[in-house]
Amino acid sequence: MPTLTAAGIEPLFRLLSRYMPLDEEDREALSALETGPICTRDARTDIAREGENPTVIRLLVSGWACRYKDLPDGRRQIVGFFLPGDFCDLNIYILSELDHSIGALTQARFYEIQPQQFQEVIDQRPHLIRALLWHEMVSAGIQREWLLSIGQRSPLERLSHLFVELYYRLRAVGLATGMSFDLPITQNHLAEANGLSVVHLNRTLQEMRREELIELSDRQLRINDIERLKQIAMFNSNYLHFNRQ
Amino acid sequence: MPTLTAAGIEPLFRLLSRYMPLDEEDREALSALETGPICTRDARTDIAREGENPTVIRLLVSGWACRYKDLPDGRRQIVGFFLPGDFCDLNIYILSELDHSIGALTQARFYEIQPQQFQEVIDQRPHLIRALLWHEMVSAGIQREWLLSIGQRSPLERLSHLFVELYYRLRAVGLATGMSFDLPITQNHLAEANGLSVVHLNRTLQEMRREELIELSDRQLRINDIERLKQIAMFNSNYLHFNRQ
DNA sequence: CCGATTGCCTAATCTGGGTTAGTGTTTCCT
DNA sequence: AGGAAACACTAACCCAGATTAGGCAATCGG
Numbered sequence: 152m153p154t155l156t157a158a159g160i161e162p163l164f165r166l167l168s169r170y171m172p173l174d175e176e177d178r179e180a181l182s183a184l185e186t187g188p189i190c191t192r193d194a195r196t197d198i199a200r201e202g203e204n205p206t207v208i209r210l211l212v213s214g215w216a217c218r219y220k221d222l223p224d225g226r227r228q229i230v231g232f233f234l235p236g237d238f239c240d241l242n243i244y245i246l247s248e249l250d251h252s253i254g255a256l257t258q259a260r261f262y263e264i265q266p267q268q269f270q271e272v273i274d275q276r277p278h279l280i281r282a283l284l285w286h287e288m289v290s291a292g293i294q295r296e297w298l299l300s301i302g303q304r305s306p307l308e309r310l311s312h313l314f315v316e317l318y319y320r321l322r323a324v325g326l327a328t329g330m331s332f333d334l335p336i337t338q339n340h341l342a343e344a345n346g347l348s349v350v351h352l353n354r355t356l357q358e359m360r361r362e363e364l365i366e367l368s369d370r371q372l373r374i375n376d377i378e379r380l381k382q383i384a385m386f387n388s389n390y391l392h393f394n395r396q
Numbered sequence: 397m398p399t400l401t402a403a404g405i406e407p408l409f410r411l412l413s414r415y416m417p418l419d420e421e422d423r424e425a426l427s428a429l430e431t432g433p434i435c436t437r438d439a440r441t442d443i444a445r446e447g448e449n450p451t452v453i454r455l456l457v458s459g460w461a462c463r464y465k466d467l468p469d470g471r472r473q474i475v476g477f478f479l480p481g482d483f484c485d486l487n488i489y490i491l492s493e494l495d496h497s498i499g500a501l502t503q504a505r506f507y508e509i510q511p512q513q514f515q516e517v518i519d520q521r522p523h524l525i526r527a528l529l530w531h532e533m534v535s536a537g538i539q540r541e542w543l544l545s546i547g548q549r550s551p552l553e554r555l556s557h558l559f560v561e562l563y564y565r566l567r568a569v570g571l572a573t574g575m576s577f578d579l580p581i582t583q584n585h586l587a588e589a590n591g592l593s594v595v596h597l598n599r600t601l602q603e604m605r606r607e608e609l610i611e612l613s614d615r616q617l618r619i620n621d622i623e624r625l626k627q628i629a630m631f632n633s634n635y636l637h638f639n640r641q
Numbered sequence: 642c643c644g645a646t647t648g649c650c651t652a653a654t655c656t657g658g659g660t661t662a663g664t665g666t667t668t669c670c671t
Numbered sequence: 672a673g674g675a676a677a678c679a680c681t682a683a684c685c686c687a688g689a690t691t692a693g694g695c696a697a698t699c700g701g
Contacts, residue, residue, distance in 0.1 A: 202634065220544040222630045228547040230540045242533045245526060250537045250635040281490060288487045291532075292495045294539045295475045299465040301546050302473040302591030306688080337648065346547030351688055353650060385467050389447065390495040551658080582678065596658050598680060 159212060160185055162236030162324035167282040169323055169393050180276045184210060184269070187262050192216075192255040198239070199253040207263040209239040214259030215335055219343070220251045229344035231293065232256075232317070236324040241287050257335040285392070292390040301346045304384070306355045309345050312384035314365065318374060319391055334372040404457060405430055407481030407569035412527040414568050414638050425521045429455060429514070432507050437500040443484070444498040452508040454484040459504030460580055464588070465496045474589035476538065477501075477562070481569040486532050502580040530637070537635040546591045549629070551600045554590050557629035559610065563619060564636055579617040 160181050167173055173181075189212070192198055198216060199205060216233040230251065233239055239253055243266060273280055293316070300309045317334070321327040342352040359365050364380055366373040374380060405426050412418060418426075434457070437443055443461060444450060461478040475496065478484055484498055488511060518525055538561070545554045562579070566572040587597040604610050609625055611618040619625060 218540070220540060222544070222548060224630070226548040228544045230543045242536075245529050245533050246537075246637055247639065248634055248637070250637070251540055284490050287536075288490050291487075291536050291539065292491075294536065294543065295463070295465060295496055298475045298539065298543055298546065299467070299473045301543065303467060303471040338650095339648080348689055349648095350650090350690080354688085357650085385469070389493055392491055392493070392495070394492070583680090584678080593659050594679090595660080595681085599658085602680085 160210070162212065162234075162326070163210060163238075164236075165324050166236040167279075167286070170282050170285045170395065171278075172395070173282070177276055177279060180272050180279065183272055184262055184264050187264050187268060190261055190263055192259050192261075194255055194257045194259075197252060197254050198259070198261075199249055201249050201252045203249050204247055205240050205243050205249055207265060208241060208243055208269055209253075210262045210264060211235055211237050211239065212260050212262065214255065214257040216253060216255050216259050216261075217340070217344070218251050218253055227343050228346065229340065230297070231290065232344070234317075234320055234324060235326060238283070238286060241283060256340055289390075289392050292392060296390045306345065306347055306351060307358060308384050309347075310341070310352070310355050310359065311364065311380045312386055313341075313345065314372065314374065315377065315380055315384055315386045316391070317372075318377070319388060319393070323393065330375070330377065331371055331373040333370060334367065335370050405455070407457065407479075407571070408455060408483075409481075410569050411481040412524075412531070415527050415530045415640065416523075417640070418527070422521055422524060425517050425524065428517055428520075429507055429509050432509050432513060435506055435508055437504050437506075439500055439502045439504075442497060442499050443504070443506075444494055446494050446497045448494050449492055450485050450488050450494055452510060453486060453488055453514055454498075455507045455509060456480055456482050456484060457505050457507065459500065459502040461498060461500050461504050461506075462585070462589070463496050463498055472588050473591065474585060475542070476535065477589070479562075479565055479569060480571065483528070483531060486528060501585055534635075534637050537637060541635045551590065551592055551596060552603060553629050554592075555586070555597070555600050555604065556609065556625045557631055558586075558590065559617065559619065560622065560625055560629055560631045561636070562617075563622070564633060564638070568638065575620070575622065576616055576618040578615060579612065580615050 160178075163184075164173065164178055164181060167181075190209075198209065201220070211233050213235050216239065217229045218231040218233070218239075219227055219229045221227040233253075239261070240249070273283075296312075296316075300312050304312060318327055318330075318332060321332045326332060338352055338356070339349050342349045345352065347355070356367065360367065363375055364383075365375060380386070405423075408429075409418065409423055409426060412426075435454075443454065446465065456478050458480050461484065462474045463476040463478070463484075464472055464474045466472040478498075484506070485494070518528075541557075541561075545557050549557060563572055563575075563577060566577045571577060583597055583601070584594050587594045590597065592600070601612065605612065608620055609628075610620060625631070
């Protein structure tokens with residue numbers, strides 16, 4: 152189970168470090184989040200459903216999950232991926248009802264953090280609020296970029312863009328070695344995230360392999376020519392806000 | 397100039413009141429935001445460009461604006477509408493660079509608020525932070541709903557959904573009287589927001605008129621049968637989080 | 642061990658919606 | 672008043688991508 156090896160707050164720590172330098176005391180404060188219960192969900196099961204009133208903040212430590220919205224007739228749109236190190240519902244302080252669902256795409260492990268426990272970490276290291284808000288703002292930026300992708304980019308451009316984004320995000324949490332990374336989700340998931348049918352998504356993958364942009368097999372994605380990929384996708388990394396201030 | 401009559405913080409006050417009860421002192425504190433310079437932009441001009449480093453928070457008081465992203469080859473996606481009462485860049489505290497542009501769709505008037513001036517309002521009435529964060533979280537929720545729309549809903553469903561959303565949002569700031577409201581933007585803008593060509597957007601409008609769902613002329617939109625519209629759009633208002641806690 | 646499930650892939654068909662190329666109307670500018 | 676934009680709308684063409692209907696390989700469960 153390679154996707155289950157990464158664990159603890161290490162990915163989160165790396166992620167937040169991209170935004171502001173964190174010291175040993177920050178790491179210790181954040182480690183307090185690990186003391187809560189750790190939960191496991193099987194692939195293809197829901198972690199939370201739209202309409203629920205969430206009472207915990209979830210920190211994903213291994214596996215992939217997603218935010219999705221669905222329509223009464225069954226159509227489904229994945230509106231975002233959660234990778235290890237991501238918080239799922241930081242907005243719990245403000246919103247009383249989930250307007251979307253959260254599902255595990257692979258087997259997933261996460262901490263369930265009580266708001267009060269969370270508060271203690273912030274009381275201890277108040278400047279961490281900025282890092283956590285940054286996490287939320289970046290999510291919103293990714294959301295906007297996806298809207299641009301689905302609204303304007305062609306399927307090939309769209310998929311290229313997604314792969315580059317995932318590469319950068321996984322690298323930020325130490326889950327991309329060289330130009331390869333684990334892509335543990337199905338083509339169905341990719342289709343649902345890109346607003347395409349599985350069939351057409353598959354065709355697009357074939358094309359990318361044919362053009363030798365990527366190699367994909369055994370849930371391992373290898374990017375052969377990231378510059379060309381970025382050019383096709385018209386990728387501009389500014390929306391990930393990885394620059395330290 | 398009917399779209400320019402509404403002004404001041406009245407729309408903002410109404411908007412935030414949907415989330416938490418605000419008293420006279422809150423209103424006074426918020427009124428301090430009106431003391432800054434008021435700016436005017438003509439229709440079809442940019443208020444801010446992607447890549448810029450914003451130094452002010454903008455509060456739209458009259459007219460419509462939008463967030464948009466564009467690609468090097470000219471394709472453009474409107475990712476959100478700003479209506480009177482909306483803040484344009486609350487995230488200025490966290491992000492150093494805009495990952496999208498902001499454009500005036502009609503003639504627009506807004507206050508430019510210095511972060512420091514903003515801080516004073518918050519220092520005076522700290523509980524307003526929740527209301528402002530709520531404003532941001534709702535924006536993110538709308539963003540997700542749009543992704544669902546563009547990814548999964550048909551053009552007819554998509555447009556129906558947008559009209560219902562606009563109706564609710566405008567009503568919240570006192571800009572919808574009865575079942576009609578001012579829709580001061582062009583079909584081109586509607587197309588860009590929905591990921592459609594102008595031609596097809598126009599076809600879809602025709603269909604909605606033919607089905608007697610709406611009447612649209614002279615920039616006035618009238619919703620004839622909101623229940624049927626909501627049913628077609630599979631509209632669920634939860635994402636607007638209008639419920640008081 | 643075998644049957645069932647899940648995921649990947651291909652081929653054939655068909656239609657939704659893009660593209661292009663117009664016309665007519667209103668508003669704005671000087 | 673007269674010309675130029677901007678905007679709304681229509682028609683004809685056609686292709687990208689959805690839909691449907693499979694087959695094949697790998698994995699899982701009993």
